[in-house]
Amino acid sequence: MTRPVQVIRPPSFSLRGIGQQVAMLVRHRDLLYTLTMHRIRVRYKQSVLGYFWAVLNPVLLLLIYAAIFSRLAKVPTNGVPYAVFAFSALLPWTFFSTGLSGATIGLPAHSNLLSRVYFPREILPLSYVFAALLDFAIAFVLLLALMFYYGFRLTPGALWAIPAMALLTVFLIGVALFASALQTRFRDVGVAMPLLLQLWMFATPIVYSRASIPESLRRWYDLNPLVAITETFRGALLHGAFPDWARIAECVGVCSLVSLVSYGWFKWVEATLVDVI
Amino acid sequence: MFDIEFNKVSKRYVRRKAEVAPARAPLWERLLRTRQDEFWALREVGFQVERGEALGIVGHNGAGKSTILKLLSRITAPTEGEIVIRGRLSSLIEVSSGFHAELTGRENVYLSGVIFGMSRREVAAKLPDILNFSGIGDFIDVPVKRYSSGMYLRLGFSIAAHLNPDILLLDEVLAVGDVPFQWKCLEYIQQMKKEGRTILFVSHDLAAIERLCDRALLLSGGRIVCEGKPNKVTLEYQQSALSVSQLPEHARTASRQIECTRFSYSNANGGAVRPGGSMSVRVDYAAHKPMQHAVFNVYLYWPSGYLCTQLTTGEKGADIATGSGYVEFFCPIVNLRPGLFLVDVAIERYPEVIDWRHRCATLRIDEGPVVSGDLHMPHEHSIVAGAPSSGALDGSQVGADIR
Numbered sequence: 136m137t138r139p140v141q142v143i144r145p146p147s148f149s150l151r152g153i154g155q156q157v158a159m160l161v162r163h164r165d166l167l168y169t170l171t172m173h174r175i176r177v178r179y180k181q182s183v184l185g186y187f188w189a190v191l192n193p194v195l196l197l198l199i200y201a202a203i204f205s206r207l208a209k210v211p212t213n214g215v216p217y218a219v220f221a222f223s224a225l226l227p228w229t230f231f232s233t234g235l236s237g238a239t240i241g242l243p244a245h246s247n248l249l250s251r252v253y254f255p256r257e258i259l260p261l262s263y264v265f266a267a268l269l270d271f272a273i274a275f276v277l278l279l280a281l282m283f284y285y286g287f288r289l290t291p292g293a294l295w296a297i298p299a300m301a302l303l304t305v306f307l308i309g310v311a312l313f314a315s316a317l318q319t320r321f322r323d324v325g326v327a328m329p330l331l332l333q334l335w336m337f338a339t340p341i342v343y344s345r346a347s348i349p350e351s352l353r354r355w356y357d358l359n360p361l362v363a364i365t366e367t368f369r370g371a372l373l374h375g376a377f378p379d380w381a382r383i384a385e386c387v388g389v390c391s392l393v394s395l396v397s398y399g400w401f402k403w404v405e406a407t408l409v410d411v412i
Numbered sequence: 413m414f415d416i417e418f419n420k421v422s423k424r425y426v427r428r429k430a431e432v433a434p435a436r437a438p439l440w441e442r443l444l445r446t447r448q449d450e451f452w453a454l455r456e457v458g459f460q461v462e463r464g465e466a467l468g469i470v471g472h473n474g475a476g477k478s479t480i481l482k483l484l485s486r487i488t489a490p491t492e493g494e495i496v497i498r499g500r501l502s503s504l505i506e507v508s509s510g511f512h513a514e515l516t517g518r519e520n521v522y523l524s525g526v527i528f529g530m531s532r533r534e535v536a537a538k539l540p541d542i543l544n545f546s547g548i549g550d551f552i553d554v555p556v557k558r559y560s561s562g563m564y565l566r567l568g569f570s571i572a573a574h575l576n577p578d579i580l581l582l583d584e585v586l587a588v589g590d591v592p593f594q595w596k597c598l599e600y601i602q603q604m605k606k607e608g609r610t611i612l613f614v615s616h617d618l619a620a621i622e623r624l625c626d627r628a629l630l631l632s633g634g635r636i637v638c639e640g641k642p643n644k645v646t647l648e649y650q651q652s653a654l655s656v657s658q659l660p661e662h663a664r665t666a667s668r669q670i671e672c673t674r675f676s677y678s679n680a681n682g683g684a685v686r687p688g689g690s691m692s693v694r695v696d697y698a699a700h701k702p703m704q705h706a707v708f709n710v711y712l713y714w715p716s717g718y719l720c721t722q723l724t725t726g727e728k729g730a731d732i733a734t735g736s737g738y739v740e741f742f743c744p745i746v747n748l749r750p751g752l753f754l755v756d757v758a759i760e761r762y763p764e765v766i767d768w769r770h771r772c773a774t775l776r777i778d779e780g781p782v783v784s785g786d787l788h789m790p791h792e793h794s795i796v797a798g799a800p801s802s803g804a805l806d807g808s809q810v811g812a813d814i815r
Binding site for chain 2: 138139140141142143144145146161165166168169170176177180225248249250251252253360406408409410
């Protein structure tokens with residue numbers, strides 16, 4: 136049997152090493168899988184409703200938003216029933232916000248594990264991201280049911296929702312790695328996170344449409360990658376619309392850059408993370 | 413072939429002042445205070461461990477022993493230098509620390525097994541063995557929060573024992589658990605050694621180091637100060653122990669009007685102390701003030717920390733004049749078994765503590781006549797043939813007739 140040879144050197148910031156880091160991560164895929172399932176399993180332990188909560192949560196959220204925005208405030212939705220309009224964007228957003236808030240507290244919550252055994256540290260925040268992705272999958276079935284109820288039919292264009300989700304996942308991983316590494320030194324990140332997420336949500340066309348934003352502000356508004364992703368996701372599912380190529384290309388660029396730099400930085404910080412946690 | 417190589421490895425810890433600034437300090441001060449405290453836990457440490465070798469590392473608290481283990485297990489990274497590891501490495505630590513209370517024993521075996529580097533398939537293959545070894549039985553499908561602490565420990569250890577590493581890291585493992593559990597640990601370690609695994613053992617238990625290791629290192633202040641045969645290194649460690657003292661709570665108030673300056677011991681001829689032989693113990697002092705009723709005490713502890721015995725100048729004490737001098741204790745016959753004892757040296761004037769040097773030295777009793785158990789009782793014997801077995805000695809008490 137050949138023995139693995141490890142060479143440990145002082146940490147350095149390098150984007151070139153990312154290939155090896157990813158290879159290492161792939162070797163630990165079982166751990167990522169186990170921890171992801173662990174998140175889900177633990178969350179509903181000793182709760183009567185169990186996995187039903189995964190469905191119940193988005194439904195309740197949907198009811199609240201539907202009640203507020205369709206009755207009290209009239210939002211232009213391009214003829215789409217408000218419930219479907221809001222829910223179709225709420226799903227990717229919930230994925231993003233659950234994943235990010237989970238990942239932020241992930242490292243400090245496991246400090247006793249971190250100080251005893253090594254594994255690629257990004258697995259902890261990633262496990263929160265993928266657990267949120269599973270929640271998303273469950274709630275997605277609900278969205279399909281809702282769409283059929285209102286008479287929507289899926290077209291081939293709906294497949295564009297898949298790359299939109301992939302892009303969102305890449306972006307979320309980037310933000311989550313950054314936030315979780317920062318949180319190990321500055322607990323302020325976790326404290327500010329709920330407020331930040333609230334702000335971010337209102338800066339994203341979820342409960343309203345991008346059309347409501349004045350033309351003059353859109354340049355700034357579109358800097359938020361979630362705008363293009365949400366619009367693409369919703370447009371694809373509800374109207375079978377093709378993405379706006381220029382904006383999506385820009386978004387791909389931003390998301391991959393954020394993810395790459397964030398991962399490189401995370402791996403740099405990771406090596407001595409235990410010393411400051 | 414070396415399994416572990418340390419090439420000029422240094423590790424610096426930084427304590428940022430902002431962290432110690434009180435929360436009440438103004439915000440700008442907490443943000444701007446950038447002065448940092450540096451602390452070098454290791455300084456240019458270099459050593460190799462050969463395949464199949466057992467290396468022991470001894471040193472005082474803070475000498476850098478745990479840092480070496482942390483670097484090897486990649487929990488933290490070195491500041492300078494390079495470490496090469498050839499083989500799968502795992503440490504026999506409390507694996508149960510990775511347990512999640514809400515999950516069942518079985519689920520936790522999967523979780524911990526994977527965290528400690530096995531694949532899910534490996535865990536599945538070893539699961540029957542692990543369960544069998546742990547002796548948990550039906551409880552395996554019960555959440556571990558319902559476990560007793562013993563079951564917790566056993567399950568954790570049986571996972572650790574099935575990690576099957578090429579290189580084993582040991583850190584004071586024998587200090588936890590009940591006696592049967594410690595036996596299991598010891599048996600496992602001996603087995604690993606027999607199979608030719610490489611072992612790195614960090615411990616305060618010098619006797620264990622001497623028993624288990626082929627070679628030892630002595631660390632002090634983050635540097636290697638001595639390297640060689642375990643008994644040579646532990647001896648060096650004992651001698652270096654003379655210059656260091658750490659005070660327990662009750663001794664902090666010591667006025668040190670008289671200070672202990674040195675502790676030494678030998679047999680009557682200046683040689684090694686053995687059971688059945690003699691021992692003289694000498695405590696040097698420096699008195700800054702004259703004092704009446706000063707009592708000199710030497711406490712000997714078992715390696716486990718229990719008080720074994722005490723040498724004293726008696727409750728009344730003696731009058732000490734300013735200046736230096738020494739107190740000598742003489743024991744005509746040493747009743748202790750071979751091994752190492754921890755030493756406290758104290759000067760007291762009841763109930764006041766003048767000076768208390770906590771675990772300031774170790775005392776070594778070398779191998780002498782065969783002794784099992786804790787004490788050596790000097791004895792003689794005679795064999796009388798042909799006597800009736802019922803007759804006891806006159807006036808003696810009958811213990812039991814043994815059949």
